[in-house]
Amino acid sequence: MSSADKNLSVFNTAGLPDISSKKFAILVAEWNSEVTEKLFAGAYDTLIQYGAMPQNIERGNVPGSFELTTGSQWYAERKDIDAVIALGVVIQGETKHNDYINHAVAQGLTNVSIKTSKPVIFGVLTPNNMEQALERAGGMHGNKGDEAAMTAIKMLGLRGEIFKSQG
Ligand SMILES: Nc1c(NC[C@H](O)[C@H](O)[C@H](O)CO)[nH]c(=O)[nH]c1=O
Ligand SMILES: CC(=O)[C@@H](O)COP(=O)(O)O
Numbered sequence: 001m002s003s004a005d006k007n008l009s010v011f012n013t014a015g016l017p018d019i020s021s022k023k024f025a026i027l028v029a030e031w032n033s034e035v036t037e038k039l040f041a042g043a044y045d046t047l048i049q050y051g052a053m054p055q056n057i058e059r060g061n062v063p064g065s066f067e068l069t070t071g072s073q074w075y076a077e078r079k080d081i082d083a084v085i086a087l088g089v090v091i092q093g094e095t096k097h098n099d100y101i102n103h104a105v106a107q108g109l110t111n112v113s114i115k116t117s118k119p120v121i122f123g124v125l126t127p128n129n130m131e132q133a134l135e136r137a138g139g140m141h142g143n144k145g146d147e148a149a150m151t152a153i154k155m156l157g158l159r160g161e162i163f164k165s166q167g
Contacts, residue, residue, distance in 0.1 A: 003135075008142030009042070011150050016050055017157035022082040023056045024152065025075035029088035031064040035130070038137035039087040039123060042145030050153055065090050065124055066101050069108030076116040083119040083152040084112075087145060089137075092128045102126045119155035123148030 024047055028040045040059070047057055058081075062071045065088030072084045086109055092098045105124055113120035125144050127133040135141045 003141040008136060008144050009146040010142065011147070013050070013150075015157070016153055017160055019047070019051045019153055019156060020053055021056070022052060022156055023058070023080050024052060024083050024085060025058045025060060025072075025078075025081050026085045027060045027062055027068055027071045027075065027087065029062050029065045029068060029124075032089035032091060032130075032133065035089045035125070035133045035137045036087055038134075039089070039125070039143065039145035039148070042138060042143035043085050043087060043123065043149040044145075046146045046149035047153070050150070064088070064101070065105050068105055068124070069112060072109055072120050073112045073116075076112050076118050076120055081118070083121070083156055085121045085123055085145075085148045085152050087148065088124040089133050090124060090126050091130060091133060092126075098126070117159075119152050119159070121148045121152050121155075 026043055028036050060071055062068055068086040068088055072086050075081050075084045090098050090101050106122060109120050109122050123144055125133050125136050136144050
């Protein structure tokens with residue numbers, strides 16, 4: 001299903017967990033910052049809208065999306081961080097460079113999440129051009145940052161349910 005069929009900022013909000021005590025790290029890639037800043041705003045605003053406290057949201061910046069993996073690892077290793085949201089925009093160029101970045105980041109973030117047993121959210125746009133990027137950063141298809149934040153919230157809810165018997 002494409003973003004044209006499912007708006008990135010429309011989601012089921014039933015049964016969300018209390019995240020008032022949860023601490024989030026939001027990593028933002030500097031490449032294509034005119035778009036990644038929109039993703040950050042969407043992610044931050046969504047976390048606040050659904051109960052996160054401003055003092056519990058920490059932002060980190062990385063040069064490019066390729067560095068999101070390492071930055072996420074450093075945040076996820078911290079005991080006080082409950083979830084990491086990684087935001088980037090990798091626009092297709094003339095070569096296959098974007099493919100290598102996208103695959104590396106997708107696999108890398110997955111590895112960090114599994115290794116740390118924490119939600120590490122892939123909030124990376126992989127558009128063909130800037131127009132498609134902007135359409136997914138607060139444009140006609142919603143905001144990938146909203147989606148990434150809501151994904152983090154829901155994964156924390158699931159984790160809480162799964163481990164609740166362990167106190
Ligand atoms: N072309 C884009 C990049 N390229 C930079 C890489 O992410 C990385 O920082 C570099 O290869 C050094 O390791 N990054 C993006 O986030 N978006 C792009 O479109
Ligand atoms: C994703 C990239 O790094 C890309 O912007 C580089 O562009 P090109 O493939 O034309 O070198």
